[in-house]
Amino acid sequence: MIRVKDLSFSYTGKPFLENISFEVGRGEIFGFLGPSGAGKSTLQKILTGLLSDYRGSAVVNGIEVKRHTNSFYENIGVDFEFPSLYEKLTAKQNLEFFGLLYQRKLITIPDLLRMVHLENDADKKVSDFSKGMKSRLNFIKALLHNPDILFLDEPTSGLDPSNSYDMKKIIKAERDRGKTIILTTHNMLDATELCDRVAFIVDGKIKALDTPHNLIMSKGAAKLCYAYFEGREKSGECLLSHTGSDELLKKLISDNKLLSIHSSEPTLNDIFMEITGRALQ
Amino acid sequence: MRFRGLLLGDIRFQFKYGFYFLYVLLTFVFIAVINAVPAAFKAKTAAVIIFTDPATLGIFFMGAIILLEKSQRVLNSLAVSPIKIWEYIAAKVVSLSIISTTVGFVLGVAAGAGGIASVALGTFLGSVLFTLLGIIIAAQTNSLNRFIITTVPAMLFLMVPPFFELFGYDSNIFNLYPSNIVLRIIAGNAENWLLEIPAVAMWIIFFYVIAHGRVSKMLRSIGGIKL
Ligand SMILES: Nc1ncnc2c1ncn2[C@@H]1O[C@H](COP(=O)(O)OP(=O)(O)OP(=O)(O)O)[C@@H](O)[C@H]1O
Numbered sequence: 254m255i256r257v258k259d260l261s262f263s264y265t266g267k268p269f270l271e272n273i274s275f276e277v278g279r280g281e282i283f284g285f286l287g288p289s290g291a292g293k294s295t296l297q298k299i300l301t302g303l304l305s306d307y308r309g310s311a312v313v314n315g316i317e318v319k320r321h322t323n324s325f326y327e328n329i330g331v332d333f334e335f336p337s338l339y340e341k342l343t344a345k346q347n348l349e350f351f352g353l354l355y356q357r358k359l360i361t362i363p364d365l366l367r368m369v370h371l372e373n374d375a376d377k378k379v380s381d382f383s384k385g386m387k388s389r390l391n392f393i394k395a396l397l398h399n400p401d402i403l404f405l406d407e408p409t410s411g412l413d414p415s416n417s418y419d420m421k422k423i424i425k426a427e428r429d430r431g432k433t434i435i436l437t438t439h440n441m442l443d444a445t446e447l448c449d450r451v452a453f454i455v456d457g458k459i460k461a462l463d464t465p466h467n468l469i470m471s472k473g474a475a476k477l478c479y480a481y482f483e484g485r486e487k488s489g490e491c492l493l494s495h496t497g498s499d500e501l502l503k504k505l506i507s508d509n510k511l512l513s514i515h516s517s518e519p520t521l522n523d524i525f526m527e528i529t530g531r532a533l534q
Numbered sequence: 535m536r537f538r539g540l541l542l543g544d545i546r547f548q549f550k551y552g553f554y555f556l557y558v559l560l561t562f563v564f565i566a567v568i569n570a571v572p573a574a575f576k577a578k579t580a581a582v583i584i585f586t587d588p589a590t591l592g593i594f595f596m597g598a599i600i601l602l603e604k605s606q607r608v609l610n611s612l613a614v615s616p617i618k619i620w621e622y623i624a625a626k627v628v629s630l631s632i633i634s635t636t637v638g639f640v641l642g643v644a645a646g647a648g649g650i651a652s653v654a655l656g657t658f659l660g661s662v663l664f665t666l667l668g669i670i671i672a673a674q675t676n677s678l679n680r681f682i683i684t685t686v687p688a689m690l691f692l693m694v695p696p697f698f699e700l701f702g703y704d705s706n707i708f709n710l711y712p713s714n715i716v717l718r719i720i721a722g723n724a725e726n727w728l729l730e731i732p733a734v735a736m737w738i739i740f741f742y743v744i745a746h747g748r749v750s751k752m753l754r755s756i757g758g759i760k761l
């Protein structure tokens with residue numbers, strides 16, 4: 254559905270995005286993960302046709318993006334980083350208005366509102382919405398015309414845990430329905446949980462691209478951490494694969510001296526730091 | 535479908551922001567003014583009021599509307615929807631000309647103007663021209679200050695010559711000047727229809743072509759590139 258090859262782009266003449274290549278298939282959630290200013294939103298703007306003077310190729314739904322016509326947008330849903338709604342209209346009126354711009358069969362407005370628990374706020378003006386409510390409305394606006402490709406820029410930012418959980422459930426359900434989803438985020442927990450594959454983007458370049466699982470397994474191995482008392486509380490650690498050769502650990506176990514013990518897998522955040530030398534959040 | 539959607543959207547937007555309320559109020563004020571002047575001057579007074587207000591309101595309303603759309607980032611949503619540029623422009627032009635033409639018509643009737651059809655036509659043409667001009671200016675501005683700074687000289691250029699003509703200073707240079715034709719039609723002074731109507735049409739096409747380019751640039755610059 255999306256094929257990007259040797260893509261480069263610059264806002265200023267100074268190279269910014271460089272040699273980006275990747276492909277995303279049907280029914281896949283693909284994550285852009287990277288620190289602030291890395292170029293995630295820029296890449297999304299290119300793929301949604303908002304920046305057209307790029308070099309290389311970006312094909313979305315069979316169309317080279319810089320040569321898109323207006324019907325290109327019938328099949329694309331975009332959830333921007335910031336609310337893009339009529340403040341003086343109600344939630345329902347906003348959805349009605351945007352719905353009229355598409356020829357495709359729409360998802361009904363009550364269904365959409367119910368999905369994100371806004372059914373009781375349908376007739377409230379957007380200007381009276383909280384930040385999280387605006388984010389949820391902005392999100393369902395992207396789903397309104399039931400597009401095959403979704404671009405979601407930080408969809409869960411500003412949501413409470415329960416709404417964030419529900420939104421992630423919706424995103425996965427859309428994927429299972431065969432949609433192609435590009436998810437931009439700096440939340441590595443969301444990325445691990447949602448994405449089939451992620452691209453680490455730093456300073457306009459892709460530094461790694463794989464499934465979250467492979468990225469985690471390829472680098473740091475799982476570790477065992479334990480604590481014990483020896484004059485004061487001390488801690489030790491060893492690789493899970495080498496527990497048998499940790500003499501101290503064996504002795505602590507046989508003497509029943511362990512205060513705590515747990516295994517810890519590296520998180521995507523650890524891997525990100527290891528590969529890019531930079532923190533994600 | 536899409537055009538109808540945009541048009542209804544614009545009408546609703548203008549209603550919510552009180553444009554309709556404002557114009558009902560202003561219409562009463564204008565009628566009071568027209569009633570206050572001696573009968574001999576009623577028609578001319580009405581023509582001046584219609585020309586300086588309903589016929590040209592588009593320019594300022596357009597500024598307000600587009601700047602609001604920019605500040606609420608609605609333009610981002612529109613830029614990734616299947617709308618065509620002509621649909622966006624036409625919806626704005628038609629929605630504002632409905633208000634203008636209605637007010638022009640009502641004031642014309644109140645003044646007992648002879649050719650009421652001519653008053654309405656002149657108001658409509660003026661509204662289209664000035665709304666397009668408002669789009670041209672607002673599409674390339676991001677602040678109200680900048681908009682006003684650009685609009686004032688544009689208004690002077692367009693508003694001054696017609697008044698010279700209305701008050702008897704005749705100069706052939708301005709025969710086919712767009713605002714002169716508009717005021718002439720509103721005031722019932724148009725005689726050379728076969729020349730004037732095509733001339734206004736040409737001006738409208740000319741303004742439209744520029745507006746089209748500006749809106750296209752505006753939608754593309756949402757990505758952040760200064761064009
Ligand atoms: N319109 C613009 N003109 C010039 N430079 C820009 C423009 N928009 C963004 N940039 C620059 O491009 C870089 C990447 O911005 P971008 O919005 O793509 O980052 P991001 O990865 O989405 O960050 P965040 O996680 O904060 O959203 C930044 O250095 C930013 O200053």
Ligand SMILES: [Mg+2]
Pocket residue numbers: 293294295334406
């Ligand atoms: Mg961003």
